[in-house]
Amino acid sequence: xxxxxxxxxxxxxxxxxxxxxxxxxxxxxxxxxxxxxxxxxxxxxxxxxxxxxxxxxxxxxxxxxxxxxxxxxxxxxxxxxxxxxxxxxxxxxxxxxxxxxxxxxxxxxxxxxxxxxxxxxxxxxxxxxxxxxxxxxxxxxxxxxxxxxxxxxxxxxxxxxxxxxxxxxxxxxxxxxxxxxxxxxxxxxxxxxxxxxxxxxxxxxxxxxxxxxxxxxxxxxxxxxxxxxxxxxxxxxxxxxxxxxxxxxxxxxxxxxxxxxxxxxxxxxxxxxxxxxxxxxxxxxxxxxxxxxxxxxxxxxxxxxxxxxxxxxxxxxxxxxxxxxxxxxxxxxxxxxxxxxxxxxxxxxxxxxxxxxxxxxxxxxxxxxxxxxxxxxxxxxxxxxxxxxxxxxxxxxxxxxxxxxxxxxxxxxxxxxxxxxxxxxxxxxxxxxxxxxxxxxxxxxxxxxxxxxxxxxxxxxxxxxxxxxxxxxxxxxxxxxxx
Amino acid sequence: xxxxxxxxxxxxxxxxxxxxxxxxxxxxxxxxxxxxxxxxxxxxxxxxxxxxxxxxxxxxxxxxxxxxxxxxxxxxxxxxxxxxxxxxxxxxxxxxxxxxxxxxxxxxxxxxxxxxxxxxxxxxxxxxxxxxxxxxxxxxxxxxxxxxxxxxxxxxxxxxxxxxxxxxxxxxxxxxxxxxxxxxxxxxxxxxxxxxxxxxxxxxxxxxxxxxxxxxxxxxxxxxxxxxxxxxxxxxxxxxxxxxxxxxxxxxxxxxxxxxxxxxxxxxxxxxxxxxxxxxxxxxxxxxxxxxxxxxxxxxxxxxxxxxxxxxxxxxxxxxxxxxxxxxxxxxxxxxxxxxxxxxxxxxxxxxxxxxxxxxxxxxxxxxxxxxxxxxxxxxxxxxxxxxxxxxxxxxxxxxxxxxxxxxxxxxxxxxxxxxxxxxxxxxxxxxxxxxxxxxxxxxxxxxxxxxxxxxxx
Numbered sequence: 001x002x003x004x005x006x007x008x009x010x011x012x013x014x015x016x017x018x019x020x021x022x023x024x025x026x027x028x029x030x031x032x033x034x035x036x037x038x039x040x041x042x043x044x045x046x047x048x049x050x051x052x053x054x055x056x057x058x059x060x061x062x063x064x065x066x067x068x069x070x071x072x073x074x075x076x077x078x079x080x081x082x083x084x085x086x087x088x089x090x091x092x093x094x095x096x097x098x099x100x101x102x103x104x105x106x107x108x109x110x111x112x113x114x115x116x117x118x119x120x121x122x123x124x125x126x127x128x129x130x131x132x133x134x135x136x137x138x139x140x141x142x143x144x145x146x147x148x149x150x151x152x153x154x155x156x157x158x159x160x161x162x163x164x165x166x167x168x169x170x171x172x173x174x175x176x177x178x179x180x181x182x183x184x185x186x187x188x189x190x191x192x193x194x195x196x197x198x199x200x201x202x203x204x205x206x207x208x209x210x211x212x213x214x215x216x217x218x219x220x221x222x223x224x225x226x227x228x229x230x231x232x233x234x235x236x237x238x239x240x241x242x243x244x245x246x247x248x249x250x251x252x253x254x255x256x257x258x259x260x261x262x263x264x265x266x267x268x269x270x271x272x273x274x275x276x277x278x279x280x281x282x283x284x285x286x287x288x289x290x291x292x293x294x295x296x297x298x299x300x301x302x303x304x305x306x307x308x309x310x311x312x313x314x315x316x317x318x319x320x321x322x323x324x325x326x327x328x329x330x331x332x333x334x335x336x337x338x339x340x341x342x343x344x345x346x347x348x349x350x351x352x353x354x355x356x357x358x359x360x361x362x363x364x365x366x367x368x369x370x371x372x373x374x375x376x377x378x379x380x381x382x383x384x385x386x387x388x389x390x391x392x393x394x395x396x397x398x399x400x401x402x403x404x405x406x407x408x409x410x411x412x413x414x415x416x417x418x419x420x421x422x423x424x425x426x427x428x429x430x431x432x433x434x435x436x437x438x439x440x441x442x443x444x445x446x447x448x449x450x451x452x453x454x455x456x457x458x459x460x461x462x463x464x465x466x467x468x469x470x471x472x473x474x475x476x477x478x479x480x481x482x483x
Numbered sequence: 484x485x486x487x488x489x490x491x492x493x494x495x496x497x498x499x500x501x502x503x504x505x506x507x508x509x510x511x512x513x514x515x516x517x518x519x520x521x522x523x524x525x526x527x528x529x530x531x532x533x534x535x536x537x538x539x540x541x542x543x544x545x546x547x548x549x550x551x552x553x554x555x556x557x558x559x560x561x562x563x564x565x566x567x568x569x570x571x572x573x574x575x576x577x578x579x580x581x582x583x584x585x586x587x588x589x590x591x592x593x594x595x596x597x598x599x600x601x602x603x604x605x606x607x608x609x610x611x612x613x614x615x616x617x618x619x620x621x622x623x624x625x626x627x628x629x630x631x632x633x634x635x636x637x638x639x640x641x642x643x644x645x646x647x648x649x650x651x652x653x654x655x656x657x658x659x660x661x662x663x664x665x666x667x668x669x670x671x672x673x674x675x676x677x678x679x680x681x682x683x684x685x686x687x688x689x690x691x692x693x694x695x696x697x698x699x700x701x702x703x704x705x706x707x708x709x710x711x712x713x714x715x716x717x718x719x720x721x722x723x724x725x726x727x728x729x730x731x732x733x734x735x736x737x738x739x740x741x742x743x744x745x746x747x748x749x750x751x752x753x754x755x756x757x758x759x760x761x762x763x764x765x766x767x768x769x770x771x772x773x774x775x776x777x778x779x780x781x782x783x784x785x786x787x788x789x790x791x792x793x794x795x796x797x798x799x800x801x802x803x804x805x806x807x808x809x810x811x812x813x814x815x816x817x818x819x820x821x822x823x824x825x826x827x828x829x830x831x832x833x834x835x836x837x838x839x840x841x842x843x844x845x846x847x848x849x850x851x852x853x854x855x856x857x858x859x860x861x862x863x864x865x866x867x868x869x870x871x872x873x874x875x876x877x878x879x880x881x882x883x884x885x886x887x888x889x890x891x892x893x894x895x896x897x898x899x900x901x902x903x904x905x906x907x908x909x910x911x912x913x914x915x916x917x918x919x920x921x922x923x924x925x926x927x928x929x930x931x932x933x934x935x936x937x938x939x940x941x
Contacts, residue, residue: 274923276878281928285889285915298923312924329878357890403856403921438744439772464744466771470652471856472757473771477740 034161036176039207043163044112046073046146046205049173050082050119050133053106057416064105070165070174071109071133072205072216073143074257078117080109081216081257083203084124084131101377107133112174123261126268127337128218128248130203132260146205148250149212154181154192160247162197162204162217177201185246189334191220193246206247218248255341263378268340269369272303275335277326278315286355292327293317293353294335300396301407308367311354318351344371373397381415382445386456387463387478388421389414389428393445398433402471410443411435411468426478428465435473436466509623512686516625517637519688522575522608523550524627525557525598526634527582527680529567533657534834534843535881537869541568547628547681548572548596549610549690551717555598558717559680560695561587562655565594572598573634576605586720589659589830590728591708592695593716594680610682613689615668615709618645626672626694626705628681640672640703647706648788649696659830660854664728664796666789667706668692674705683707728799729824731807732762732853733769735795737788745774746815752776753785753794759853767822769811776817777810799827834866835900839907840914840929841872842879846896855882862886862919863899877927879916886924887917 050069055062071082087102107119122132135143158181163174179196194217201217208214220243261267278293294316299305310316317324319338326335342348346369354361373396381392392415399406411433417424428434434442437451455463465476525548533540546563550556557572564570565587572582580598587594600607619642626638651663670683674697683692692707719726736756742749752774758764775783778797785791801807803826811818832846844863845851852860865883868875886893888902906914916927 274921274925276925279928281913281930282915282926285913285928295926297925298921400921405922462740462744464741471854472734474734474736474756475741475744475754475772477744 045144049110051108052104055103055105058100073145075145076142078135078143080133082131085129087124123263125261148253149214150250152214160206162206164201191246197245215247215249219243268372269342270372272300272305274298277329290317292325304367304370308365315353316350382449387423388418389423390416423478427476433468434465516684516686516688520610520684523610526573526629529564529570531566532568535867537842537867539836545632545677546679549682555600557596561589561592561594563680586724588716588726591716592661595720611689612710613691615691615711623686625684628678630675630677632677638673640670643671644669646789664792665712670705671703728827729801729803730827731822731824732759732764738786750784753783763822767820774812775809779808840874841869842874843867862893873929877929879927883918883920885916885918
């Protein structure tokens with residue numbers, strides 16, 4: 001039993017514990033109202049079990065892992081959604097050079113009637129952590145997808161039901177559970193919170209009392225890291241590691257299904273600012289008559305924000321004529337999502353207050369949004385096999401994290417290092433930013449690849465790297481071994 | 484205890500056999516050394532100040548020291564007494580006296596205190612400083628002090644290494660980087676927490692080092708600051724109150740294994756690996772990869788890391804403002820650069836507690852500016868934010884730099900304190916702070932709840 005050794009979705013033990021709880025919980029009265037036979041009939045069509053082989057690399061360690069997920073077919077041509085939390089970017093990935101990279105290497109989808117299909121990985125939505133895969137090799141086959149009900153009006157106290165996936169050795173492997181809508185949260189976005197479900201059931205399809213699929217189980221977002229609009233810095237809110245769960249509603253799911261996230265394809269609109277909310281106290285201090293807004297704290301050079309003429313200190317109070325009533329930082333994700341979802345090519349009209357101690361002007365600026373910058377996990381990499389390490393391009397998050405300016409600083413990042421390998425022994429460290437190889441400056445992995453090709457041809461005894469580490473530079477001598 | 488006996492015994496045996504000394508001579512020497520230094524030993528209990536939690540916190544710590552001047556001056560570690568508010572010392576005769584801090588130097592981890600001997604009737608004995616340049620590996624030494632607060636303890640061993648190098652990125656508990664200008668004497672004489680600041684003594688009874696570091700979880704790896712470094716620091720503190728150093732902003736790297744790449748001869752040159760932004764070296768167009776061959780005509784070299792502290796010291800001991808001439812090898816050509824040094828200055832600025840807001844701030848020194856990648860020294864640096872305080876509610880975090888209070892631009896800690904005092908005395912309801920975090924500007928609104936305020940003393 002070596003599978004699920006570092007399981008993110010919860011180890012076998014956890015599943016057992018929850019299962020135990022479920023069996024012990026006294027029957028909840030409203031459960032009688034659900035016709036589970038009919039739900040199961042519905043669920044049989046779209047429910048699949050996904051077996052995914054993952055390669056997980058964290059710096060100098062790489063390990064393979066087998067994961068099992070519950071999936072739902074959402075289009076006729078075989079698009080499947082599942083819990084992508086283990087694959088998605090997290091705060092660590094977006095902010096730190098030390099990235100945990102989880103790459104699916106083989107995906108197999110099994111329908112409940114036992115048919116097996118291969119699938120390819122598409123990507124994970126960073127706001128909901130819902131992952132998408134696509135069944136391949138069966139172009140002509142038509143599946144019966146689930147269609148989520150949009151526009152559902154949730155009520156506190158109403159009951160929802162779902163199926164969860166049990167461990168492999170339990171047969172049959174699906175078990176029903178019920179939970180209750182406990183609170184309708186309006187911000188950061190519309191999100192009916194639930195009680196009674198567990199995080200092991202994430203992304204299971206939720207049915208209401210009319211047996212309509214109204215959404216999937218998701219987690220409330222924590223906006224506390226959200227001080228730029230680059231996105232990817234949101235994580236689910238949790239207390240003692242237990243997330244607050246609720247419904248990712250049908251409208252949102254249908255949007256995602258229409259345009260599923262793709263790994264390595266930045267599909268979010270981006271303005272290029274650091275931001276904070278205009279609180280009522282600040283508005284009062286500056287004598288501004290607006291109920292909230294976005295304070296522009298920093299502007300990325302060459303970004304849409306700079307090109308639009310935004311200035312540090314400006315307050316954005318309208319986007320495309322719609323009011324931005326953001327009066328506390330907890331609501332920032334509303335703005336971040338708005339910009340992200342307008343898309344990379346959108347042109348937006350920003351109404352802005354530019355104020356000094358004595359005066360405040362309002363102006364209208366037009367910004368052409370661009371693609372959001374890549375996260376460290378998405379950055380292109382290049383493996384230097386002869387020296388046993390891997391580099392990646394610098395990304396926006398690196399500049400932010402290290403407080404560096406792209407105009408004056410360039411290089412490539414040491415992203416993976418084989419333990420005991422030549423580069424490791426020579427003294428390169430994870431996160432080092434290589435600025436030159438020999439005396440040739442490098443600014444991208446393409447340049448590294450060109451230099452390394454000639455190095456590998458010439459086979460020198462040593463390769464000297466000039467690297468940036470902890471705000472200082474130094475030379476690192478890596479001894480080669482060409483035999 | 485058992486271990487110590489074993490060491491002393493085996494040491495004795497070794498002496499008797501190898502040096503051909505008459506039996507018991509080494510024991511006699513140990514007694515002699517003990518009698519010369521032990522009476523000058525001081526057990527030090529300072530109360531040190533800390534602001535990292537956003538408010539002034541005081542903590543009693545324990546250390547050792549040794550009296551070197553009949554007026555009651557004693558030397559100890561900076562990390563023992565350098566931030567002391569009050570100091571209580573226990574002398575060898577078990578009498579207690581108070582002491583005051585004369586000065587300290589975090590870079591060599593040395594502080595000087597003055598004992599208040601006015602009421603003390605016993606005789607004060609003074610320890611003699613030796614010469615740490617003439618030490619030999621294998622030479623017997625005694626460590627004296629208060630390991631784990633057990634005062635008046637002696638342990639014995641030999642000098643394991645006399646030129647141990649530690650990275651200058653190592654930090655003291657109070658946050659300053661330390662050790663850039665010295666090597667360490669390594670000894671296997673047992674050194675434990677509490678030995679800090681105590682003397683390492685040779686068998687002639689002279690202090691050859693100040694014990695300052697030990698490796699926990701290891702056996703008998705203790706480190707002392709060589710006394711010749713201590714003497715320079717102590718002299719500077721006694722004459723000027725502080726150590727003044729020149730700074731040009733260079734970081735260097737050992738040339739070993741890089742000589743071929745840079746085309747230099749063995750034992751020639753010091754490799755510049757990094758240059759501080761805004762430093763004289765940067766202004767003077769030096770760059771990483773340059774190799775300094777001579778300083779004012781004197782050849783220099785650092786093939787090994789152990790040679791770096793002496794090179795750094797050679798630059799640092801110039802009077803600030805001196806123009807130094809560096810002969811540099813760059814791309815196989817030799818150039819001469821004239822660099823005017825500046826004063827290194829304090830590593831950290833003075834602290835100030837903002838009680839009403841729930842935070843503590845520090846003046847920003849140039850070294851803090853470089854370390855924290857700040858663009859200038861304007862404003863005050865937030866060292867700590869108290870939990871559940873108005874400052875925390877407003878979103879202030881440690882590491883932020885406050886640049887403006889309401890509409891007033893800050894220049895220094897002084898201007899901040901003036902503004903803070905004005906605002907607290909006028910009883911304002913809220914203050915808008917403009918801060919810098921990373922590269923971005925942010926605003927923090929500190930809402931003062933006057934209900935919370937304790938009634939003023941009348």
